[in-house]
Amino acid sequence: MPAADFGTIAELRQSLIRKALRYAVFAADANADAVTAPFDEGGILQTLPAGYLPVGYTTTDGVTFSGDLSMSDVESGQSAAPTRSDVETDTQTAAWVPQETNAAAVALYENLPLTGTGALPALGTATWTWSRPKVAPTLYRRLVFIAEDLNKTTGQPLYIVRHFPSALRTAREDEQWTRTAEIARGVTYQAYIDDEVGTDAVTWIDGPGWRAFAPTTP
Known part of the structure; x- marks a missing residue:
């Protein structure tokens, strides 16, 4: 086989290192339309369906997407390593801390x-005005x-769009009142499989800046 040039086979490309220079979170009730096509055929970002409200400013920690993966292993007397492993659970959550006191931020925090x-x-x-019910609704x-x-x-611009078609509040942070910081309402939402969409999360990457990576046609 011919000798390899490490710089060629490694394919190191600084242009593919992504950052969320700007980001936004939107929320809707379960009866709103799911997002199916956030971009048009030319890769232009489209408006969201009716019913989605912006959460607004968040803390500089941004949005943290976390996963909880657990495996079911089979151990055998003749092997130090598992002889079989299967995925038992694989869940995804999103956590963020809104800084605005707006309808979406309060509703997501107060359920x-x-x-x-x-x-x-x-x-x-x-x-x-709102009151805490005797039995918290799901x-x-x-x-x-x-x-x-x-x-x-x-x-x-290029965009990363992630959609949780069915998400449930699973945690919320303390709400602190102090003269030295904003009143923030941090929440964590877990994604669940939606019957209509058939998955718990969908991600798209597109936009004019992304299309520019496409190879040119001779």
């Missing part, structure tokens, strides 16, 4: 509907996370 009966009214139109949400980056060469 309130985002629209319809029981939802908070528009800002400034009426008094906001409210599934549809969540969308959008990150924007730029193509290093062309300067064009």
Whole structure:
């Protein structure tokens, strides 16, 4: 076989190192339409279906996507390593800390509907009030996370869109009132398989900056 050039076979490309230069979180009730096509045929980012509300500013920690993977191993007397392993559970969560006191941030933290009966009214139109029920409701949400980056060469935007079509609040952080920091309402939502979409999470990467990586046709 011919000798290999390490720089060639390693295919190290700085242009493929991604950052979320800007990002946003959106939430909708379970009866909203799931996101199926966040980009058009030309890779242009499209508006979300009706019912999705922006969460607004978050802390600099951004959005943390975590996974919990557990395996079921078979051990045998003749082997020090498992002789068979199967995935037992594989779950994904998203955690973030909103800084704004807006309808989406409060509803996600307090487990309130985002629209319809029981939802908070528009800002400034009426008094906001809510009470904790005797039995906490199980409210599934549809969540969308959008990150924007730029193509290093062309300067064009590219986007990473992740959709949890069915997500449930599984944790929330303490709400602290102090004169030295904003009132923040951190939450964690776990993704569950949605019958309509057939998965617990869908991710797309597209945009003019992403299309620029496509090889040219001779």
